[in-house]
Amino acid sequence: MEQLQGQEARLPRIGEAAPDFKAVTTHGVLKLEDFKGQWLILFSHPADFTPVCTTEFIAFAEIYPELQKRGVDLLGLSVDSVSSHIAWVRNVEEKMGIKIPFPVIADLSKEVSLAYGMIHPGQSKTETVRCVFIIDDKQTIRTILYYPLTTGRNMDEILRIVDALQTTDKNAVATPANWRPGDMVVVPPPNTQEMAEERVKQGYECVDWYLCKKKL
C-alpha cells in the first residue's frame, strides 16, 4: 500500500466497523461514538475556498433536511484548519445565503484521512479526494464512494443509496438497477431447488426463479 508520512494508508471496506476517531470540528471535538444510533455520512473535500467544494457544501446543506428525516447526520472533512473551515462556512452564508448546518473536521494531522483512505497520492499527496462513507447506526461502513478532485458529487445518488440501504435493512430485500423509492424491489434468490419451485408460485413478478420482484 502507498506510504504517506511514514504511515500506511489504510483503505476501509464495506461491511467493516468504521475506524474510530476523535477530531476537532467546527462544532467542537467529536468522536465517532457521538453518532452511535444514527446513520452518518462522513465525506471529505479537497480544500476550503475552492469552487467545486463550495458547490458541494451548498448541495449537502440542501439535502440536509432530507437526510435528517432519514435519521442521517452529515460530517465533512478536509486537511484545513478549523479557523479556515469557520471562515469558509461563514463566507458561504454571507455570499450565498446558505447556512452550513453540519460539522466539518479540521484534519490537519491527516489522522482521520489516513484511517479512512481519503488521500489518494495519484491525485494529491496533501488533499483528500471526494470520499463519501455511509455508516449505519451500528457504525458499520455500508457504502464507499470516491470521486476525483474535478468531479462534484451527485446528491440524488447519495440520497438514493441511503433509501436503498434502509429499505434493504427494513424489508430483507435488494434493490435493482436505477431503483427509486416506490419501485419494485428484488426478492433474495432462493438457496435450494425446493425454494426455487416455491418461489414461482408465491405471486411475485418473476422473470425466472432467480429474478423475482415485489411491491413493498
Add this chain to the structure above:
Amino acid sequence: MACVSPDGKPTESGTKMLRALKSGLGSPEDIAKDAGLPLFRVRSGLRELAEAGLANQKDDRYELTEKGAELIG
C-alpha cells in the same frame, strides 16, 4: 470547545444543556430532545461540560455540579 467558551462561560448550547440538567434530565437523548440539539452535539457537549467541571458523569447519565449551577443562576 463548543459548549464552554475560552473564558470558562457556557455557550448558548452549553447553557441549554446545563438548564436541561438543572431540570432533572440526565440522559443525552432526553437532553437533546429538550434542548432541540442534535444528539451528537449533546454527547460531545456533555463531555466538555464534565471536563470543565460543570457536570458530572455517572455511567450514561449526567448531573449538574455546584459550579455548573452557579453559572446558570
